[in-house]
Every structure is written in C-alpha cells, then in structure tokens.
Amino acid sequence: MVITERRVDAVKQPEGKRYYPLMLDMKGKNCVIVGGGTVAQRKAEALLEAGAEVTLISPSFTAQLEQRALSGEMPPRLIRERYRPGMPELGEAFLVFAATDVTEINSAVRLEAESLGKLVTVANDAAGSGFIVPAVVRRGKLVIAVSTEGASPGTARKVKRELEQMFGDEYETYLELLQQLRVLVQSIVGDTAERQAIFRAILDLELLAWIRSGRFDEQAGRELALRIAADPTEAGIRQLDEWIRRLD
Numbered sequence: 154m155v156i157t158e159r160r161v162d163a164v165k166q167p168e169g170k171r172y173y174p175l176m177l178d179m180k181g182k183n184c185v186i187v188g189g190g191t192v193a194q195r196k197a198e199a200l201l202e203a204g205a206e207v208t209l210i211s212p213s214f215t216a217q218l219e220q221r222a223l224s225g226e227m228p229p230r231l232i233r234e235r236y237r238p239g240m241p242e243l244g245e246a247f248l249v250f251a252a253t254d255v256t257e258i259n260s261a262v263r264l265e266a267e268s269l270g271k272l273v274t275v276a277n278d279a280a281g282s283g284f285i286v287p288a289v290v291r292r293g294k295l296v297i298a299v300s301t302e303g304a305s306p307g308t309a310r311k312v313k314r315e316l317e318q319m320f321g322d323e324y325e326t327y328l329e330l331l332q333q334l335r336v337l338v339q340s341i342v343g344d345t346a347e348r349q350a351i352f353r354a355i356l357d358l359e360l361l362a363w364i365r366s367g368r369f370d371e372q373a374g375r376e377l378a379l380r381i382a383a384d385p386t387e388a389g390i391r392q393l394d395e396w397i398r399r400l401d
C-alpha cells in the first residue's frame with residue numbers, strides 16, 4: 154500500500170501549457186509524417202482532407218495507407234525507409250509529425266525538425282510537441298475543434314461524439330445561407346454599426362428551426378434574401394420571423 158501511494162505521489166503533473174488554437178490553410182502544403190501505423194494514418198487522412206500534400210516515411214504502412222496511396226486524387230507519398238537524419242523531405246516540410254512507436258526515433262525526428270525551424274508534433278510526447286491535434290466535428294462550414302491540451306485524448310473524442318449529437322446537418326445549410334446573406338448585406342449596407350445590428354438580427358431569426366422543419370429550400374432562401382434586400386434594416390429583419398412562421 155505504501156509503495157502504491159509513493160507511486161501515485163511520484164506522478165508529476167505535466168507543466169501547464171496554454172495552447173493557441175488556430176485554423177491552418179493546408180492546401181498544397183507539404184507535410185511529413187514519420188511512421189506508418191494507425192496514428193500516422195489518422196493524421197494523414199485529416200491532412201489529405203484539408204488538401205495537404207502528405208509524405209510518410211516508414212518501413213511499413215497500414216493496409217489503408219497502402220490502399221490510399223494507390224487510389225484517389227492527391228494520394229499520399231509513401232517512402233519505404235526507416236527515418237534517418239538528413240532526409241531531404243524533412244527540409245521541405247511545412248509541418249512534421251513524429252508518429253513512430255519508437256521514442257528515440259520520435260525524439261530524433263523532433264530534434265532535426267526543430268533545428269530546421271519546423272513546427273513538429275510528437276505522437277507520444279505532448280510536452281515535447283510544438284503543436285497538438287484536436288478532435289474535430291464538421292458540419293459544412295461549421296468546424297468544432299475539441300482539445301484537452303493532451304490531458305485526455307479519449308475525452309476529446311468523447312466530447313466530440315456528444316457535440317456530433319448536438320450539432321446536426323442543418324448547420325451546413327444554415328451556414329451557407331448565413332454566408333450568402335452576409336455577403337448581400339455587406340454589398341448594400343455601407344454603415345458598419347448598422348451592418349452589425351443587421352447581422353445580429355439575422356442571427357436572432359428562427360432560421361435553424363425553419364431548416365430543421367424540412368420546409369426550407371433554395372426558393373425560400375432566395376425569397377428571404379429578396380426581403381432583406383428590400384428592407385435592409387434591423388427593424389425590417391426582426392419582422393421576418395412573422396413571415397417565416399406564416400409559411401408553416
């Protein structure tokens with residue numbers, strides 16, 4: 154019992170880091186992942202989805218990565234070698250992922266990448282990483298990223314699943330509509346304060362419920378835009394809920 158207690162007491166709290174979340178434009182950006190296992194695969198898939206060019210360095214790869222390299226647009230490049238210092242791919246990378254199951258290799262990748270001025274993440278060492286990857290829910294243009302700052306990745310995944318239940322597919326249509334209305338209002342209302350008041354009024358409209366009801370379509374969106382263009386004032390927009398309700 155005493156031994157157990159000592160063991161628990163000896164576990165050091167990792168020093169607190171405060172991360173800065175951001176959204177990176179990865180289109181066409183070179184990313185190097187060292188490793189070819191399930192973690193490398195998960196990171197590669199997310200990067201490819203964001204339009205990055207992905208190179209993986211590993212003596213072996215998961216069946217899914219092998220498959221992905223043969224098919225589809227923008228296949229990942231697989232380099233079938235063990236990592237060794239001085240590989241040119243690292244120097245050309247925008248981001249580097251050290252994702253092998255060998256701590257010494259991951260550390261060597263980190264040191265080299267850092268010496269080249271690269272941002273690097275280490276799959277088994279949050280403290281030694283320049284960035285970490287959150288769990289992500291996407292609904293069209295709505296992106297919800299969840300992080301526990303490395304405290305419990307499993308919890309990040311769990312919270313993501315909860316958010317998936319809370320935020321349904323209606324957000325895809327909703328954000329497309331809001332984007333259109335925003336561009337429209339920006340093109341017809343010159344005064345910043347008035348524009349902001351209009352945007353707030355639009356957010357207060359019961360558009361989500363309308364979309365969820367299944368009665369909203371392209372024609373309805375057009376009609377809404379026309380009504381806003383006809384009376385682009387806060388008061389005018391606040392009256393639109395009545396019109397929406399009457400459509401029911």
Ligand SMILES: C[C@@]1(CC(=O)O)c2cc3[nH]c(cc4nc(cc5[nH]c(cc(n2)[C@H]1CCC(=O)O)[C@@](C)(CC(=O)O)[C@@H]5CCC(=O)O)C(CC(=O)O)=C4CCC(=O)O)c(CCC(=O)O)c3CC(=O)O
Pocket residue numbers: 195196199274275276277278279284285286287288289299300301302303304305306307308309310313
């Ligand atoms: C620090 C970080 C670095 C990074 O990879 O960026 C990191 C580190 C580690 N993860 C480990 C384990 C697991 N990781 C997951 C899952 C995910 N891990 C992700 C991110 C991160 N993981 C970063 C912090 C994120 C944050 O906290 O905010 C997610 C969110 C994003 C993604 O990878 O895309 C993705 C969910 C994606 C989704 O579902 O959408 C699961 C769950 C599962 O697989 O079912 C497990 C097993 C359960 C568990 O251990 O909790 C271990 C090994 C521990 C060990 O063995 O001892 C380490 C190493 C360590 O802790 O040092």
Ligand SMILES: NC(=O)C1=CN([C@@H]2O[C@H](COP(=O)(O)OP(=O)(O)OC[C@H]3O[C@@H](n4cnc5c(N)ncnc54)[C@H](O)[C@@H]3O)[C@@H](O)[C@H]2O)C=CC1
Pocket residue numbers: 187188189190191192193210211212213214215234235236252253254255258275276277306
């Ligand atoms: N960050 C995260 O999200 C998670 C991290 N982990 C940690 O990440 C590590 C990797 O996990 P998995 O992908 O599940 O392991 P895995 O065993 O599936 O894959 C390890 C990969 O590393 C490659 N590799 C080994 N030596 C190499 C070398 N010298 N050069 C290049 N590649 C080499 C292997 O070929 C293999 O493809 C584990 O050590 C684990 O602690 C585990 C789960 C989640």
